[in-house]
Amino acid sequence: MEGKFKRPTNQELLLQEILQEALDLPLSGESANYIPALASINPNQCGIALANLDGEVHVAGDADVPFSIQSVSKIFGLVMAMLRMGDDLWRRVRMEPSGHAFNSIVQLEWEHGIPRNPFINAGAIVVADTLVSHYSASKSALMSFVRGLADNQDIHVNQDIFQSEKMHGSRNAALAYLMKSFANIDADVNDALDHYFYQCSIDMSCRDVARSLGFLANRGVQPHSGDQICSRRDAHRLNAILQTSGMYDQSGEFAFEVGLPAKSGVGGGIVAVVPNYGVICAWSPRLNQYGNSCLGMYMITRLAKKLGLSVY
Amino acid sequence: MEGKFKRPTNQELLLQEILQEALDLPLSGESANYIPALASINPNQCGIALANLDGEVHVAGDADVPFSIQSVSKIFGLVMAMLRMGDDLWRRVRMEPSGHAFNSIVQLEWEHGIPRNPFINAGAIVVADTLVSHYSASKSALMSFVRGLADNQDIHVNQDIFQSEKMHGSRNAALAYLMKSFANIDADVNDALDHYFYQCSIDMSCRDVARSLGFLANRGVQPHSGDQICSRRDAHRLNAILQTSGMYDQSGEFAFEVGLPAKSGVGGGIVAVVPNYGVICAWSPRLNQYGNSCLGMYMITRLAKKLGLSVY
Amino acid sequence: MEGKFKRPTNQELLLQEILQEALDLPLSGESANYIPALASINPNQCGIALANLDGEVHVAGDADVPFSIQSVSKIFGLVMAMLRMGDDLWRRVRMEPSGHAFNSIVQLEWEHGIPRNPFINAGAIVVADTLVSHYSASKSALMSFVRGLADNQDIHVNQDIFQSEKMHGSRNAALAYLMKSFANIDADVNDALDHYFYQCSIDMSCRDVARSLGFLANRGVQPHSGDQICSRRDAHRLNAILQTSGMYDQSGEFAFEVGLPAKSGVGGGIVAVVPNYGVICAWSPRLNQYGNSCLGMYMITRLAKKLGLSVY
């Protein structure tokens, strides 16, 4: 396996080149506009960060600008729930790819309220429900966990976005009530949703995200601190779900073209895990038809090809 | 990456131990019975083969008994079609996980006759259609290709199973006619189905299957011959589709627990690719609720854990 | 058309005979048990009332016992909404049969939040939403309307059932939030649901129900008062929707076997309209697999056959 990865002598320069290529592309896609607080963000921002297993982080562009991580936050919620609930979690949510648009209610009905995986909205709401039920102050616990992972106390929830999410959350409420009707929500529906929207509203930079998830590339051990965040087995499992289900209805294509576990959010962020190598986070608000960042996809695809990062 | 894989001093012994563990398990599952020719096979057979990249094959149990490879054959058809059609293929079939039972007609209707991936029946029928359309004698071409890959001229189609498949093929005919109505079948429907059933009816042993697919673990180069079967990129892509879609509606769970690209068939065979290491093929006819071999799953899971083979 | 209906000399006696036949049948079916307040009702009660256009009501059995009218109340809500909104109503709910179980969320998703008809739960919730939006006190308005139609001030909401419905209303909440996400609920979701559950919780006797809906059999004119409740055209339309959609997923069979517009509720009530003749209401709590009263179906079918009441 030696020599599988070509470590470039100057990673910063490589990131800078790829960023420039991305910025030179014709504009395409549009920012998420289902809530005003997301629609008002400057859509032309673009950044990338690469956190190596030695603890270093290389960046280019707007990699230190906090953005709304949205569904990328589903990883944090899932890790907390796996740690807290163990394998019991998998009786309430499956780990199969969904094969549908990311928020379809149809499959949930067919499968009696058991979401196919924790990265579709319904699955993340179940995860939120377990956190609300197991923690006396689940929102504080979440923020502590995220700040600790990123080693940055200056990570916050964007209150505008949080309020905005709650105002436009009817579809997620429909998912939650449907699961409640199948007895797969334990807490009050409003409390589970409140946690879920709060989690989606965290602002982090590319650097923060890449650093915070290093343990997924390192068998559960956080590179910069040496802490065992989760078991090696759970790190493998998280990567597996990211691979099959992390990129909405473009997950298969992403595995096909890039070959890395990854998760995107409608805020324009994408994080990709390179087992035994590091974590990449790219961000740019304009989204393609699947809800994935156009430039984020471009930059991660280019970087993975240049460095031969595919797990396959 | 050095030392990632623990290569045991005696792989044959390890396979033998795992086989014995499998045979000691309480019996569970039943053979496929939708066609008499499959139902009549001795369900207690069990074998495993591991082909390394140096060309060696280690085996245990019934690893030299030919069995009906069924859906494992979808890999061979797909490789031929990728070679013949290039990226045009992906306008006729997607590479997204299906999120449904393996032969559901519902999704095909929703998505206007474009199958989600080439490992569900509808997708494999489209692949068969491209082969029928591009080869003057597609069935001979297929057999030559498979025999060449396995380096074994003594691989044949089981005529009983072939006839039996055709007699019980109404559901696949429904899929094919539905795609024809969306203009996604070019050839005569009967010809496409004939090729598809023929392909499913190939008999191969665990040793044959493991040897034949070595190139998927070796960046497109067949280990025992040194031939470049497909590009490195296409080998990565094939593994990606295997990972997200190869194990029916248990694909996510297999990625989660084992972390390897794999494909199963209702004949009881499962093949798993270990990039940069080798190919495993296990076989035993009794199937679990998802249509995957019970003992095959057990043996591959055990082997992957003992050797630390997960790609994640 | 003279002589189409055989008016028996003694209608009371005929009802009594049919009731006795029903009571002599082997017991089958079970009461609705999704809420305790319904499950606790004596399941062996059975009554029938026939209101003629001359204002007379003939009864047998427990025809004066108030029961939970449940979905029969959807007729009252719909009449109020048709009067208040006119044809605008039909932009928010269609009048097509649903072809599914009565509370399926799937179709609502496919059809972008527009329910197929006002007699499935989603449709009735839209109707409730229009009433909440158009009346300052929609619940009082409803009770006044129902009491006036039945000419009985002693009609009330069963508070136990009302509270129980609200406690077990997750599925209806899911429907409502899903429609809200498609902008087809104007009021606050909780207010629309509150009205909907209130309406379902009205208690009326067979006599009350039969008398209250006489106008549907009489071109919009209430027989006992002479009031024009709705236009002749709207009376026709209401009967048409009752015919195609009033009996859950047994609507077609009911039209086929009985040939009358009808509506049932899970409280065990069924009301059938005989145009130009009268209204029948039967009640008995045990339900068949479709959620329709077993003995109610029996009695109405027998009566319609004996008197030749089919509209066809």
Added chain:
Amino acid sequence: MEGKFKRPTNQELLLQEILQEALDLPLSGESANYIPALASINPNQCGIALANLDGEVHVAGDADVPFSIQSVSKIFGLVMAMLRMGDDLWRRVRMEPSGHAFNSIVQLEWEHGIPRNPFINAGAIVVADTLVSHYSASKSALMSFVRGLADNQDIHVNQDIFQSEKMHGSRNAALAYLMKSFANIDADVNDALDHYFYQCSIDMSCRDVARSLGFLANRGVQPHSGDQICSRRDAHRLNAILQTSGMYDQSGEFAFEVGLPAKSGVGGGIVAVVPNYGVICAWSPRLNQYGNSCLGMYMITRLAKKLGLSVY
């Protein structure tokens, strides 16, 4: 019930007036174009016939031009199957409205190959299958039956359309094979489809159709011959299915606006039954979005309103 129907002194004049109104409307809709033989028909033709129970037929416009009756033929097939199979038929096809577009395969999958009613394509193919299985020469038997009903030996199958249907029948073949896979087709699939396409390809005029179905308005007795074609009960049942399911996904709206059992075909014909009064057949090739003749709908709606024909 006296005076329910206003019989006009001059029915021919009334039809003429309504026809003229229809011809004065702005053009809308397009002819069916899925087969060339239908697309080539002059789309501006328009005719109407009204057959009274006394045996008289009143006509206006192109009421004597034979047109492709298409799905109107499903009535003839169904009557034959009901006569031949009795209530056994209803174990193979239900009588519930479908709630979907007329040829959806989704519901058939969900309901294990049992079509919801005999007027969707799947249901009519099951009906065709029963005829093929019960008659040694089902196509001849069908033609004899239809000619006898219409009292016209000069009714034929349009061979161009028959061949064209067979060439473009992939979707119906998909439905048939799917039902075969659920064991709900007994004959060879090709034979059942052959009969089905043959039946769809009958040419009849408005006059022929209206005369041939008089027994449905007359308790099973054919007005012009006095023959008892089917039982009174079966006539009622046929009308009930026509009412709930005869007009594709506009069946509810048709019941709502017109209030008559009816069946349409993509050739532009619509037949409506007025129980105890007569049968109307209108024809004009341009279709609305639901596949129903634009001018046919207009003329029947107008006539029903002018004469007060609604069954409600």
